[in-house]
Amino acid sequence: MSTSATRGDAARIPDTGHxxxxxxxxxxxxxxxxxxxxxxxxxxxxxxxxQPGPTGLGATQGELEWAxxxxxxxxxxxxxxxxxxGDRLGRKKALLAGxxxxxxxxxxxxxxxAPGELIAYRALMGVGGAFVMPATLAVLVNVFxxxxxxxxxxxxxxxxxxxxxxxxxxGGLLLQHFWxxxxxxxxxxxxxxxxxxxxxxxxxxxxxxxxxxDPLGVLLSVxxxxxxxxxxxxxxxxxxxxxxxxxxxxxxxxxxLVVFVLYERRAAHPALDMSWFxxxxxxxAVSAIAFVFFxxxxxxxxxxxxxxxxxxxxxxxxxxxxxPLAVAQMIFAPRAQRVVAxxxxxxxxxxxxxxxxxxxxxxxxxxxxxxxWVLEVIFFVQGTSMAHIMPPATVSIMQSLPPExxxxxxxxxxxxxxxxGSLGVAVLGSLLSARYRAGVEDDLTALxxxxxxxxxxxxxxxxxxxxRLGPAGRALVDPAKAAFVDAxxxxxxxxxxxxxxxxxxxxxxxxxxxxxxxxxxRGVNDEEPEEPVGARR
Numbered sequence: 001m002s003t004s005a006t007r008g009d010a011a012r013i014p015d016t017g018h019x020x021x022x023x024x025x026x027x028x029x030x031x032x033x034x035x036x037x038x039x040x041x042x043x044x045x046x047x048x049x050x051q052p053g054p055t056g057l058g059a060t061q062g063e064l065e066w067a068x069x070x071x072x073x074x075x076x077x078x079x080x081x082x083x084x085x086g087d088r089l090g091r092k093k094a095l096l097a098g099x100x101x102x103x104x105x106x107x108x109x110x111x112x113x114a115p116g117e118l119i120a121y122r123a124l125m126g127v128g129g130a131f132v133m134p135a136t137l138a139v140l141v142n143v144f145x146x147x148x149x150x151x152x153x154x155x156x157x158x159x160x161x162x163x164x165x166x167x168x169x170x171g172g173l174l175l176q177h178f179w180x181x182x183x184x185x186x187x188x189x190x191x192x193x194x195x196x197x198x199x200x201x202x203x204x205x206x207x208x209x210x211x212x213x214d215p216l217g218v219l220l221s222v223x224x225x226x227x228x229x230x231x232x233x234x235x236x237x238x239x240x241x242x243x244x245x246x247x248x249x250x251x252x253x254x255x256x257l258v259v260f261v262l263y264e265r266r267a268a269h270p271a272l273d274m275s276w277f278x279x280x281x282x283x284x285a286v287s288a289i290a291f292v293f294f295x296x297x298x299x300x301x302x303x304x305x306x307x308x309x310x311x312x313x314x315x316x317x318x319x320x321x322x323x324p325l326a327v328a329q330m331i332f333a334p335r336a337q338r339v340v341a342x343x344x345x346x347x348x349x350x351x352x353x354x355x356x357x358x359x360x361x362x363x364x365x366x367x368x369x370x371x372x373w374v375l376e377v378i379f380f381v382q383g384t385s386m387a388h389i390m391p392p393a394t395v396s397i398m399q400s401l402p403p404e405x406x407x408x409x410x411x412x413x414x415x416x417x418x419x420x421g422s423l424g425v426a427v428l429g430s431l432l433s434a435r436y437r438a439g440v441e442d443d444l445t446a447l448x449x450x451x452x453x454x455x456x457x458x459x460x461x462x463x464x465x466x467x468r469l470g471p472a473g474r475a476l477v478d479p480a481k482a483a484f485v486d487a488x489x490x491x492x493x494x495x496x497x498x499x500x501x502x503x504x505x506x507x508x509x510x511x512x513x514x515x516x517x518x519x520x521x522r523g524v525n526d527e528e529p530e531e532p533v534g535a536r537r
Contacts, residue, residue: 018143018144018203020201021143021144021148021152023201024139024140024143024201024202024203025140025143025144025152025155025156026197027194027197027198027200027201027202028136028139028140028156028198028202029136029155029156029159030190030193030194030197030198031095031098031099031132031133031135031136031194031198032132032133032136032156032159032163033159033162033163033166033190033194034099034102034132034187034190034191034194035102035129035132035133035163036159036163036167037163037166037167037170037187037190038071038106038125038129038167038184038187041167041168041170041171041174041183041186042067042068042171042183043167043168043171043300043301043303043304043322044167044168044171044172044175044183044304044315044318044319044322045171045175045180045183045315046064046301046304046305047304047305047308047309047315047460048175048180048315049064049067049115049118049180050064050458050460050461050464051460051464052464055180056180057112057114057115057118057180058115059115059118060115060457060458060461062234062433062457063115063116063119065301065425065426065429065430066115066119067115067118067119067122068122068297068301068425069229069425069426070119070120070122070123070126071122071123071125071126071129072126072418072419072421072425073123073126073222073225073226073229074123074126074127074130074222075126075127075129075130075133075414075418078126078127078130078131078218078222079130079133079134079412079414079415079418080214080217080218080221080272080412080415081130081213081214081218082094082098082130082131082134082135083134083138083412084213084214085131085213086131086134086135086138087138090204090205091135091138091139091142091204091205092135092139092198092202092203092204092205093204094131094132094134094135095131095132095135095136095139095198095202096195096198096199097128097131098127098128098129098130098131098132098135099128099132099191099194099195099198100128100191100195101124101125101127101128101131102125102128102129102132102187102191103128103187103188103191103192104124104128105121105122105124105125105126105127105128106125106184106185106187106188106191107184107185107188108121108124109121109122109124109125109181109184110181110182110183110184110185111181112181133414134413134414136156137153137156137394137398137413137414138205139202139203139205140152140153140156141398142205143203146399149395149398149399150337150340150391150392150395151334151337153391153394153395153398154333154334154335154336154337154391155333155334156394157329157333157334157336157387157390157391157394158329158330158333158334158387162326162330163326166326167319168318168319168320168322168323169316169319169320169323170183170186170319171183171315171319172314172315172316172317172318172319172320173316173319174186175315175316176314176315176316213269214264214267214269214270216263216267217260217263217264217267217270217272220256220257220259220260220263221257221260221272223253223256224253224254224255224256224257224259224260225253225257225419226253227249227250227252227253227256228249228250228253228254228257228423229253229423229426230249230250230253231245231246231247231248231249231250231251231252231253232246232250232423232426232427232430234246234249235250235430235434241430241434261274272412272415276400276401276412279400280509280510280511281396281397281399281400281510281511282396282397282400282401283509284396284505284506284508284509284510284511285345285349285392285393285394285396285397285400285510286393286397286412286413286416287416287502287505287506287509288349288353288389288393288502288505288506288510289389289390289393289394289397289413289416289417289420290416290417290419290420290502291353291420291498291499291501291502291505292352292353292356292386292389292390292420292499292502293417293418293420293421293424294420294421294423294424294427294428294495294498294499295356295357295360295424295495295496295498295499295502296356296382296386296421296424297420297421297424297425299360299363299424299428299491299492299495300322300325301424301425301428301429302428302429302432302488302491303322304318305458305459305460305484306366306484306485306488307321307322309459309460309463309481309484310368310459310481310484310485311368311372321372321375321376321379322379324376324377324379324380324383325379325380325382325383326383327380327383328379328380328381328382328383328384328386328387329383329384329386329387329390331384331387332383332384332387332388333387333390333391334391336348336387336388336391336392337391337392337395339388340391340392340395345392345393345395345396345510345511346506346507346510346511348388348389348392349388349389349392349393349506349510350503350506350507350510351385351388351503352385352386352387352388352389353385353389353499353500353502353503353506354385354499354500354503355381355382355384355385355388356382356385356386356389356496356499356502357496357497357499357500357503358381358385358496359378359379359381359382359385359496360382360492360493360495360496360499361492361493361496362378362381363375363378363488363489363492364489364492364493365378366485366488367485368481368482368485394413396510397412397413398413424495428491428494428495431487431490431491431494432487432488432490432491433457433458433487435486435487435490435491436456436458436459436483436484436486436487437456437457439482439483439484439486439487440456440462440479440480440483441456443475443476443479443480443483444456444462444476447465455476459480459481459483459484462476462480463476463477463480466480
């Protein structure tokens with residue numbers, strides 16, 4: 001059966017691609033922009049939301065982690081089902097419905113009056129995002145011919161860099177002139193523009209033979225992830241990962257995830273088709289994405305605290321200082337396919353992950369007085385490295401599956417990215433919190449026990465206590481900053497090691513370049529386009 005014949009409504013699209021495919025990609029980028037923009041803006045707003053009202057919400061370190069993870073856990077847990085529904089009902093319908101829910105959640109989050117409300121509305125935003133992200137990539141694969149897909153996915157990945165660049169700067173500008181809720185309210189007009197653009201430009205497509213919904217699989221995956229992440233975050237709050245509550249929740253979550261995998265292997269219509277992981281082009285690429293986002297999301301979570309709490313930059317200045325990370329992705333992601341065509345996806349992804357690890361370890365050079373250009377160089381190196389991982393890994397995932405399964409394949413791609421990022425925030429954030437508490441506790445002995453515990457949870461909590469104490473609290477400022485920098489060094493050392501493990505996984509299992517045929521060696525087929533990375537199974 002030909003490719004075009006398996007695309008459902010997209011069967012009318014010729015093998016040369018949809019005539020308006022680049023305009024369609026521009027519309028899809030709006031949907032991608034708001035989902036990524038929201039998380040990058042949130043990183044800059046963390047310090048403000050940690051401050052007492054009316055300036056902020058008075059959120060604790062654990063509540064801030066849940067503000068991030070309530071979104072990512074719901075997002076990741078629903079991606080399988082959202083991808084299947086998009087394949088079944090139509091990807092355009094999934095896009096439009098997801099945008100409406102995301103916009104409504106953003107408006108409600110902006111009006112939150114307590115951390116608990118913000119966490120709940122962030123979860124609602126995750127529901128909308130779960131329908132938007134897989135549908136954008138699924139539509140892309142269906143409107144572009146196979147030979148143009150690597151270039152289109154490179155542009156798509158470059159859009160992630162654009163959102164990462166725009167987010168912190170936009171967040172900084174908004175926080176400079178408006179209240180913290182404006183970082184969520186800004187999503188609403190972008191959603192409205194995206195709805196109009198997608199309604200006019202994006203064609204609908206679906207899987208002619210979609211699988212059934214797997215409600216038990218979805219429940220198991222969400223329950224397992226929530227329990228696991230809750231246990232990890234709780235361990236960081238208590239600075240004790242052997243606490244019975246921590247062991248019960250994290251261990252229970254891990255057990256539920258094992259049950260999920262065993263159930264999915266035997267289910268007639270699984271939410272996650274485990275047979276896909278037998279293909280190294282799929283499984284190794286998915287692992288690469290999970291490893292890099294584990295390291296990246298954990299580090300960007302506390303970078304805002306380093307820039308604002310330790311170095312005393314404003315939210316806008318902190319946003320501008322993170323631009324090199326995004327600019328590098330914007331520059332190199334659309335061009336990554338040229339490097340892949342020369343050296344192969346295995347070499348490019350492995351070297352990229354080594355670059356991410358090196359960038360993480362380089363953050364150990366930073367202290368309270370390091371010249372800021374050092375951080376800018378590190379951010380640029382990290383962004384360049386990421387730009388050479390995401391596009392080839394995504395191409396490998398999407399082209400290892402048939403086009404009619406594009407929604408499900410995109411869902412898996414995004415799920416592992418979000419799960420990796422969520423675990424990165426939880427694990428690295430908890431490690432940072434535990435190490436910080438251990439480093440600052442000796443300087444908090446003069447405080448009452450209740451105040452001592454809350455003040456040791458995060459640097460913002462310590463600085464808040466110091467501010468309330470007035471002149472007597474000034475002695476806490478320098479030790480708090482020193483303890484945070486020490487905790488950051490330990491955390492980035494772990495993050496770099498995780499990225500290096502990812503490089504080893506890619507080097508061993510991701511397929512390399514195919515051997516040239518005798519005809520290719522003689523130059524007979526020089527005029528033929530090179531087989532896109534990920535097409536080999």
